[in-house]
Amino acid sequence: MPTTRKAARAPTPISAAGSKLSRAVASGKRTRTRGFTLIELMIVITIIGLASAAVVWSIPDPRGRLLDEATRFAARTRAAQQSAIIVARPVSVWVTAGGYGFDERTHGAWAPIAEKPLRVTSWGKGTRALVTENGGRQRVMFDSTGLADRQLDVQIARGDEAVTVRIAADGSVKVGG
Numbered sequence: 001m002p003t004t005r006k007a008a009r010a011p012t013p014i015s016a017a018g019s020k021l022s023r024a025v026a027s028g029k030r031t032r033t034r035g036f037t038l039i040e041l042m043i044v045i046t047i048i049g050l051a052s053a054a055v056v057w058s059i060p061d062p063r064g065r066l067l068d069e070a071t072r073f074a075a076r077t078r079a080a081q082q083s084a085i086i087v088a089r090p091v092s093v094w095v096t097a098g099g100y101g102f103d104e105r106t107h108g109a110w111a112p113i114a115e116k117p118l119r120v121t122s123w124g125k126g127t128r129a130l131v132t133e134n135g136g137r138q139r140v141m142f143d144s145t146g147l148a149d150r151q152l153d154v155q156i157a158r159g160d161e162a163v164t165v166r167i168a169a170d171g172s173v174k175v176g177g
Helices: 020-027 038-058 066-087
Strands: 091-096 099-106 109-112 127-129 137-142 152-158 161-167 173-175
Touching: 066 091, 066 099, 066 137, 066 152, 066 161, 066 173, 137 152
Parallel strands: none
Antiparallel strands: 091 099, 091 137, 099 109, 127 152, 152 161, 161 173
16 A cells, blocks of 8 residues: 655745735735725724814903903993992992903992902903003992983904994993894
């Protein structure tokens, strides 16, 4: 009985990990490598860029909206007008480019109001009032009946945005008026 001998084959080169890919390459078979194409990567990067832009646009301004600052000023001015009626004494609001405050008439002179809502307040960062008369300071006085001594339009600006707060002679205060 003759002995059959198996034909000697060249050893298959394998990688250190013994991957199938290295065996397939050694045997001459073409296999598709797993991974991302350049187009797929570009699409993913585009989606990430659009999502990032949407997040940046939706982040509010840390200074707050200018309209909110104007509304806060108007509310405090209304409170000063009501205070003049309650204490039966004249109360005034003054405005400069840097801020505003409230005074009350006591003993024949204007004295700053120390209570929290009517304390001297600076405008927010980058915000200013456009004041031109009386050396950069405007004042409106409310008498004990709540009427103002004159009408005053206070224009509050930040960058290219502006909001007007109107203090009418009847004592009413309106934003955007």
